[in-house]
Amino acid sequence: MTDTADLTATEALAAIRAGRLTATDYRDACLDRIAEREGIIHAFAWFDEAGVRRTTPAEGPLAGMPIGVKDVIDTADLPSQYGSSAWAGHRPRSDAACVAAARAAGAVVMGKTVTTEFATRHPGPTANPANPKHTPGGSSSGSAAGVGAGFFPVAFGTQTAGSIIRPAAYCGVVGFKPSYGTLHRAGMKVMSESLDTIGVMARSVADCALAMGAMSGLDYGTPDAKAPRAPRLALVMGPTADQAAPETLALIERVAEACRRAGATVTPISLPAVFAAAYEAHAYVMNMESAEALGWEMAHARAQISPVLQERMDWGRSQPRARLVEGRAAFAAARAALPGAIEGFDAVLCPAAPGEAPEGLGWTGDPAFNSLWTLLHGPCVTVPAGSGPKGLPLGVQLAGRVADDAAVLGWAAWVRAAL
Numbered sequence: 001m002t003d004t005a006d007l008t009a010t011e012a013l014a015a016i017r018a019g020r021l022t023a024t025d026y027r028d029a030c031l032d033r034i035a036e037r038e039g040i041i042h043a044f045a046w047f048d049e050a051g052v053r054r055t056t057p058a059e060g061p062l063a064g065m066p067i068g069v070k071d072v073i074d075t076a077d078l079p080s081q082y083g084s085s086a087w088a089g090h091r092p093r094s095d096a097a098c099v100a101a102a103r104a105a106g107a108v109v110m111g112k113t114v115t116t117e118f119a120t121r122h123p124g125p126t127a128n129p130a131n132p133k134h135t136p137g138g139s140s141s142g143s144a145a146g147v148g149a150g151f152f153p154v155a156f157g158t159q160t161a162g163s164i165i166r167p168a169a170y171c172g173v174v175g176f177k178p179s180y181g182t183l184h185r186a187g188m189k190v191m192s193e194s195l196d197t198i199g200v201m202a203r204s205v206a207d208c209a210l211a212m213g214a215m216s217g218l219d220y221g222t223p224d225a226k227a228p229r230a231p232r233l234a235l236v237m238g239p240t241a242d243q244a245a246p247e248t249l250a251l252i253e254r255v256a257e258a259c260r261r262a263g264a265t266v267t268p269i270s271l272p273a274v275f276a277a278a279y280e281a282h283a284y285v286m287n288m289e290s291a292e293a294l295g296w297e298m299a300h301a302r303a304q305i306s307p308v309l310q311e312r313m314d315w316g317r318s319q320p321r322a323r324l325v326e327g328r329a330a331f332a333a334a335r336a337a338l339p340g341a342i343e344g345f346d347a348v349l350c351p352a353a354p355g356e357a358p359e360g361l362g363w364t365g366d367p368a369f370n371s372l373w374t375l376l377h378g379p380c381v382t383v384p385a386g387s388g389p390k391g392l393p394l395g396v397q398l399a400g401r402v403a404d405d406a407a408v409l410g411w412a413a414w415v416r417a418a419l
Helices: 009-017 023-041 049-054 097-104 141-149 165-171 205-216 238-243 246-261 273-293 295-300 307-318 321-341 371-375 405-418
Strands: 044-046 066-070 108-113 154-159 174-177 197-202 232-235 265-268 347-351 380-387 393-399
Touching (some): 023 049, 023 066, 023 108, 023 141, 044 141, 049 108, 066 141, 097 205, 108 141, 141 154, 141 165, 165 174, 165 393, 174 205, 197 205, 205 405, 232 246, 238 371, 246 265, 246 347, 273 321, 347 405
Parallel strands (some): 066 154, 232 347
Antiparallel strands (some): 044 108, 154 197, 174 197, 174 380, 380 393
């Protein structure tokens, strides 16, 4: 029997509407799970149990659903500290646009989830719920771990390189980075103007569609519905193919074969050089734009910035402005080339991470298999796909063209069912 705290949002809402469960009972089950495991997982940057219990949710498609909010996204009733001591105790006056949309749809904010410093490199204390000796990934560490641990069924994440897809894979949950700009970034601590994207993590593909539809007003369909046909998938290892661990190579082969047995065509393809050029430009654009974003902190709170971030921001500021212009142009060229490169295919199948979550909490893993798909601005979703040699979760990634969000979610649900 599934523990109440482990129900997906879709399952819980169905049970509530059928009278088999109340929103309060579901919330309380999540609070009980937090009490049981937060001392090990450390998913929260700020948690106010009494405040959660006082909350009366609005009516709406997410009525009563608990949600975690990554701590680079503002909340009017909770501190927003951006993973940095430079912002300790900071209290915004308003909710970020996405949080306001979630609350308007009836969601209940359970707390602020741990982020790496300004959603960059330096990690927080969060542990992987599958094995607390391993990282949950980052930068959306607390959101991924909290969903995986049963603290809430849905959480906000943000992605600049691989900060939704990779931690979702590491923690055995579903991560969805929508097309760039789908959820408004007002009230987010933006680092990279060209890349930062707000998305969600959840226990199922259907939950991602439910949450995104409720907050954006867009129609994400019913991803778990039977598809009229099997998909045509392009298998892409990309410019970082040599970084795939043996378990990832075996995983991709196993998933491709499972999809073929279920009726899909899975065709390995190589991307043109324009995509490798865009990938190489990612670090320049990300760090140069982030150095601009942290102009105040670097000038007035440098001592409170981690050495690793100081080094990256100094490096970004030392680059000639032409590098940024050239990098943005490389991104645009790759975006323009994507439809032609995957013409005839419904979606791209690719790794979500190089391998299992690394051991230790000092490094959140490499976004080698995420940065390209982030800069292309299209939708990406990772679905759980088994476990690796150490018993840790593995996931695969589905990616697609800009605005193909509903279709990519649908094909991700198809792939998960095929597994």
